[in-house]
Amino acid sequence: KILATKKLSVEQLRMFNKEINVTDTDFIDIRYNRLSPNLVKEPIGHVIITSKNALEGLLFNFTPDELRFKNIYCVGRKTKALVESKIGKVSHYEKYGEDMANYLTKNLKEKEVTFFCSDIRREEIPSILTKNGFGVNEVEVYRTVLKPKPFEEEFDAILFFSPSGVKSFVEMNTFGSSVAYCIGKTTAKEAKKYTKDVVISHTPLVESVIELVNKSYV
Structure with a gap:
C-alpha cells in the first residue's frame, strides 16, 4: 500500500505495478x-x-x-x-x-x-x-498552502514531491515503518528530519519516483 502526497495523472497511476495499491491525494494547494x-x-x-x-x-x-x-x-x-x-x-x-x-x-x-x-x-x-x-x-x-489530513492506516511507502508536502504530512501523521520516496535532494532533506528510511529518485520527475517504487515492490 502506497500513499502519494499529491494527485497523480491517469498516465502516472497506470505506471505502477498492478499489485501496488495507491492512494493519491493533495497535501498542498x-x-x-x-x-x-x-x-x-x-x-x-x-x-x-x-x-x-x-x-x-x-x-x-x-x-x-x-x-x-x-x-x-x-x-x-x-x-x-x-x-x-x-x-x-x-x-x-x-x-x-x-x-x-x-x-x-x-x-x-x-x-x-x-x-x-x-x-x-x-x-x-x-x-x-x-x-x-x-x-x-x-x-x-x-x-x-498546506492541506494536512490524518490517515489511520499505515502505508509501506509514502511519496513526496516537495518539502512542503513533507511538512503538511507530518502535521497530522507519523512515518512509523513507512519508507519515504522523495523526488529530489531538498525534499529528501526535509523527510530526513522525521525518518531514516528515505529513498531519492535519480531524476527529479514524478515518473522517476514511481519507477523507483516499482523496483522496490516487484
Whole structure:
C-alpha cells in the first residue's frame, strides 16, 4: 500500500505495478497571486522559471504575447518543455536550482535576473547569485498552502514531491515503518528530519519516483 502526497495523472497511476495499491491525494494547494501589469510593460532580459506552478501563475496573469522574455532559464526538463510549448525558447536548463545559479554566475555578463517563485522558494538561486554580485528581482507568482489530513492506516511507502508536502504530512501523521520516496535532494532533506528510511529518485520527475517504487515492490 502506497500513499502519494499529491494527485497523480491517469498516465502516472497506470505506471505502477498492478499489485501496488495507491492512494493519491493533495497535501498542498497552489494559489496564484495577482501581478501588476507594469511587471511586463518592458521586455525582460533574463528570467528564471523553476516550476510548472511558476509558469501557470504567469499565464494566469498575462497572455504569452505579453511575456517578452529575451532569455529564459529553467530548472527541470519538464519545466523546460512546458515553457517552450507555452511561451518560447529556453536559453538553458539544469536539473537543479544550485546548478542553474552556478551556470548563470559563470556565463551571464549582465548581472541582473528576474526570478519567478513562490512564497516558500528555495534559497540556492538567490543566495548564490547575490553572493556573486547579481541583482535578483524576486517576483512571488504563487503561494503554497498546506492541506494536512490524518490517515489511520499505515502505508509501506509514502511519496513526496516537495518539502512542503513533507511538512503538511507530518502535521497530522507519523512515518512509523513507512519508507519515504522523495523526488529530489531538498525534499529528501526535509523527510530526513522525521525518518531514516528515505529513498531519492535519480531524476527529479514524478515518473522517476514511481519507477523507483516499482523496483522496490516487484
